[in-house]
Amino acid sequence: MESFQLELHPERGPIYISLFKNVKNAVELRQRLLDQDASLAWALVNASLVVNTFQILLAINKAIHKEVTGKLKTHKINSEIVYDFSSTNNISQSLRRYGVSDDSTALIAIAIGGNPGDIEKAMQADIHGELVPLSSIPEFSDIKLIRKYYQLNDNNISDNIDELMPLIAGAMALKEIK
Amino acid sequence: MIDSAVLIKQGAEARVYELKPFLTNPNGCIVKERFSKTYRHPVLDKQLTHRRVSQEARCLFRCRKAGIDTPALYLVDPEAATIYMERILGRILKDIIIEGKADTDVLADAIGAALAKMHDVDVVHGDLTTSNLMLRDNNASLVIIDFGLSYVSKLPEDKAVDLYVLERAFSSTHPQTEALFERILTSYKTHCKQAKPTLSKLEEVRLRGRKRSMLG
Ligand SMILES: Nc1ncnc2c1ncn2[C@@H]1O[C@H](COP(=O)(O)OP(=O)(O)OP(=O)(O)O)[C@@H](O)[C@H]1O
Numbered sequence: 001m002e003s004f005q006l007e008l009h010p011e012r013g014p015i016y017i018s019l020f021k022n023v024k025n026a027v028e029l030r031q032r033l034l035d036q037d038a039s040l041a042w043a044l045v046n047a048s049l050v051v052n053t054f055q056i057l058l059a060i061n062k063a064i065h066k067e068v069t070g071k072l073k074t075h076k077i078n079s080e081i082v083y084d085f086s087s088t089n090n091i092s093q094s095l096r097r098y099g100v101s102d103d104s105t106a107l108i109a110i111a112i113g114g115n116p117g118d119i120e121k122a123m124q125a126d127i128h129g130e131l132v133p134l135s136s137i138p139e140f141s142d143i144k145l146i147r148k149y150y151q152l153n154d155n156n157i158s159d160n161i162d163e164l165m166p167l168i169a170g171a172m173a174l175k176e177i178k
Numbered sequence: 179m180i181d182s183a184v185l186i187k188q189g190a191e192a193r194v195y196e197l198k199p200f201l202t203n204p205n206g207c208i209v210k211e212r213f214s215k216t217y218r219h220p221v222l223d224k225q226l227t228h229r230r231v232s233q234e235a236r237c238l239f240r241c242r243k244a245g246i247d248t249p250a251l252y253l254v255d256p257e258a259a260t261i262y263m264e265r266i267l268g269r270i271l272k273d274i275i276i277e278g279k280a281d282t283d284v285l286a287d288a289i290g291a292a293l294a295k296m297h298d299v300d301v302v303h304g305d306l307t308t309s310n311l312m313l314r315d316n317n318a319s320l321v322i323i324d325f326g327l328s329y330v331s332k333l334p335e336d337k338a339v340d341l342y343v344l345e346r347a348f349s350s351t352h353p354q355t356e357a358l359f360e361r362i363l364t365s366y367k368t369h370c371k372q373a374k375p376t377l378s379k380l381e382e383v384r385l386r387g388r389k390r391s392m393l394g
Contacts, residue, residue: 007200008180057201062253156245166250170239173251177232
């Protein structure tokens with residue numbers, strides 16, 4: 001697990017992000033989300049649609065900024081974070097794509113504030129998988145799907161992360177902007 | 179604005195800040211905040227500013243997606259009339275040209291190619307000057323910034339005026355650069371799919387400009 005600060009909203013406390021691979025209980029996790037089980041206190045993100053930590057921080061930053069300015073679309077910060085990975089306004093589709101699905105095996109768990117020791121332990125209790133460093137995110141990125149969902153399919157755009165990331169950032173930033 | 183942001187430019191319509199670091203990026207980001215023109219009606223003003231901010235963000239992204247180097251968008255807050263974007267590590271072209279060390283042929287070719295691509299996706303910048311063009315330090319890529327007056331238009335007339343604004347900016351800021359500007363147009367012509375109607379409009383726009391300056 002790694003911790004981060006948001007420059008725009010330091011008052012919300014540190015941000016904790018963990019990457020789990022070989023996750024065995026995605027079905028159970030998804031069911032708990034469907035049941036709105038409040039004891040599952042993390043935003044859970046499908047790691048295959050993520051290219052790096054910066055993308056994760058952009059989604060968290062946007063969701064928290066919307067929370068602070070009273071603009072949440074999904075009413076809860078954890079679902080808003082998942083929603084803000086997406087470039088479209090369709091909430092249920094966004095949560096389906098960027099959240100946990102029954103066949104997820106690589107997941108990113110995000111917590112806002114709290115004690116890091118407690119959080120890491122509680123995340124590991126909830127998510128039955130192997131905790132690995134965020135630097136291994138690229139091993140799980142599905143570039144083809146990322147390009148499809150972020151509508152970055154033009155031939156002039158390459159698969160290179162350094163070229164894709166600014167476009168992913170823009171697509172995320174422009175969601176809800178009319 | 180948050181305390182750690184440093185004001186780097188107070189313009190007529192916007193304040194530009196540097197915020198370092200930003201989300202683990204040590205280079206930080208640029209925060210551009212538009213403010214109200216007090217002489218306008220407050221409700222109307224809010225709508226106008228709102229629209230300007232989203233238009234600026236959209237045009238930035240439209241260009242980036244078309245392969246033109248522009249700052250990446252990080253967060254757009256229309257209510258606060260604020261855009262958070264990539265901070266380009268580089269220098270503005272104005273300073274580079276004044277310094278006089280750069281190969282201006284290479285610069286002109288890059289400018290013409292970038293403007294051609296921009297006009298091919300129907301983005302009209304609205305404020306082309308050598309202060310709104312930058313060169314990245316690491317790879318000398320030409321970056322177009324400040325889309326604060328930009329809009330989408332297919333009209334050759336609008337694109338021609340865009341080029342004319344840059345021509346005037348060159349002649350007022352950089353004397354004796356007529357050849358440089360001609361080279362920009364040559365590059366524009368080779369890269370632009372629809373250069374002809376725009377360049378013939380440019381002739382008309384120039385004539386009108388000359389007449390106006392003779393009268394004035
Ligand atoms: N993304 C960026 N990266 C680095 N520097 C930037 C960036 N955006 C703006 N700047 C710097 O800030 C200055 C002003 O920015 P910008 O032109 O967007 O604001 P403006 O208020 O619209 O300016 P103007 O009134 O001159 O049109 C630029 O000339 C440049 O030096």
